[in-house]
Amino acid sequence: MPQPQLPEPAHAQVDSMLSRKFGKEIANYFSGSPLNRVSFLRTDHAFLSAALRHPSTSFLLFNSLSPLARDPTKLEYASFKDVQPLVGDDPYSKNEEQMVSEYNSSVTVPQLLFLGLDEREKSGFEWTIYHGSPYFALDVTPKGTICSTAEKLIESMKSRGLQFVEGRMHMSLPAEQAAIYAQARALLDWNARNPFCAQCGQPTLSINAGTKRTCPPKDLASLINTTSIGSTTATTPTADRPDCATRKGISNLCFPRTDPTVIMAVVSADSERILLGRQKRWPKYWYSTLAGFVEPAESVEEAVRREVWEESGVTLGRVVIHSTQPWPYPANLMIGAIGQCTPGGEEILLKHDPELEDAKWVTLAEVKEALHVGTSGLGEEAGEGYKEGGLRLPPRTAIANQLLSAVTGGFLEGGNGGSKM
Numbered sequence: 001m002p003q004p005q006l007p008e009p010a011h012a013q014v015d016s017m018l019s020r021k022f023g024k025e026i027a028n029y030f031s032g033s034p035l036n037r038v039s040f041l042r043t044d045h046a047f048l049s050a051a052l053r054h055p056s057t058s059f060l061l062f063n064s065l066s067p068l069a070r071d072p073t074k075l076e077y078a079s080f081k082d083v084q085p086l087v088g089d090d091p092y093s094k095n096e097e098q099m100v101s102e103y104n105s106s107v108t109v110p111q112l113l114f115l116g117l118d119e120r121e122k123s124g125f126e127w128t129i130y131h132g133s134p135y136f137a138l139d140v141t142p143k144g145t146i147c148s149t150a151e152k153l154i155e156s157m158k159s160r161g162l163q164f165v166e167g168r169m170h171m172s173l174p175a176e177q178a179a180i181y182a183q184a185r186a187l188l189d190w191n192a193r194n195p196f197c198a199q200c201g202q203p204t205l206s207i208n209a210g211t212k213r214t215c216p217p218k219d220l221a222s223l224i225n226t227t228s229i230g231s232t233t234a235t236t237p238t239a240d241r242p243d244c245a246t247r248k249g250i251s252n253l254c255f256p257r258t259d260p261t262v263i264m265a266v267v268s269a270d271s272e273r274i275l276l277g278r279q280k281r282w283p284k285y286w287y288s289t290l291a292g293f294v295e296p297a298e299s300v301e302e303a304v305r306r307e308v309w310e311e312s313g314v315t316l317g318r319v320v321i322h323s324t325q326p327w328p329y330p331a332n333l334m335i336g337a338i339g340q341c342t343p344g345g346e347e348i349l350l351k352h353d354p355e356l357e358d359a360k361w362v363t364l365a366e367v368k369e370a371l372h373v374g375t376s377g378l379g380e381e382a383g384e385g386y387k388e389g390g391l392r393l394p395p396r397t398a399i400a401n402q403l404l405s406a407v408t409g410g411f412l413e414g415g416n417g418g419s420k421m
């Protein structure tokens, strides 16, 4: 499958002291969204209401986290008219305070997200000083009280020749589409995984246009249940829920997670070789850079040194951050780094942490050759010109590829060595 273009770094042509010293900024796949998120408008329900119903508005639908698409290279969007039977005439008619006070856990509310405005599109949608075509994401997974309406919507999309594309084929989307998809997928996944309050275990309510969740003090569902038991109940029906610590204090909301992960190109002390590792489940000859989660109370540089030592036994000295990549599977921010061995610290020892099946030092020339002919996604064939037995590496959409390109492209000599289009 042809690899998509990477996003263009912001303001790439602007000369500045920083760009002269550190080179061009590197933008990785899944970043570079064309949308202005105008996050401060997420509580403004008059804005959301107008944006939702504007004729230029696009809805990216997900069924069990699979996005609506024409094929794996092109997302497709629904209109307000398409989604109206599911979301209703105006899901933002009440403000957040009313939504919280009228919360009813027995009613399934389809998860809706406001993603942002595409300001490049002169669509006629304006709100105070902001303009552009609005983008929303909607979870149409059939469940609860919306099951049959969601199924009908899914069928109507399929009857147009569209599909909900499963798996990670979204690595084939054009960069801007991939960034919109990543934002939507990460937030829908987080909402789906957090239907209950982590503090008290009661159901939570999505607010802030899908970017926060709250634990309401009342639930009308309990009132309905009490009434249905019959009039003989001795206690007065109440919608009050048990106390929850999240309703006290200042930060009483649940926020989406972003989990920092380090991924690093490791260079030998003499700058001649790169350390690569492989996991057992990967295809034959397929290697990549080492990676791991940042732990609480640990700097990024410390996490890089710790992970490399734990997985390979190699000792790193100086570590620099190269670039970062949002990774929506499910909530990672990959922090790409380049680290160099301390003199004599290159000895490989895999017995600390058995995560890797193998780790080895590879010359810069061999890595450069593999970047040229041996890259592919996991599960795909290697590129044209690849010869069986040669080194295989991740595709350009993965930050590992960018890090290796940087090291083989002159990063160590002071250039930023980013891969070219």
Ligand SMILES: [Zn+2]
Pocket: 197, 198, 199, 200, 201, 202, 215, 244, 245, 246
């Ligand atoms: Zn709670």
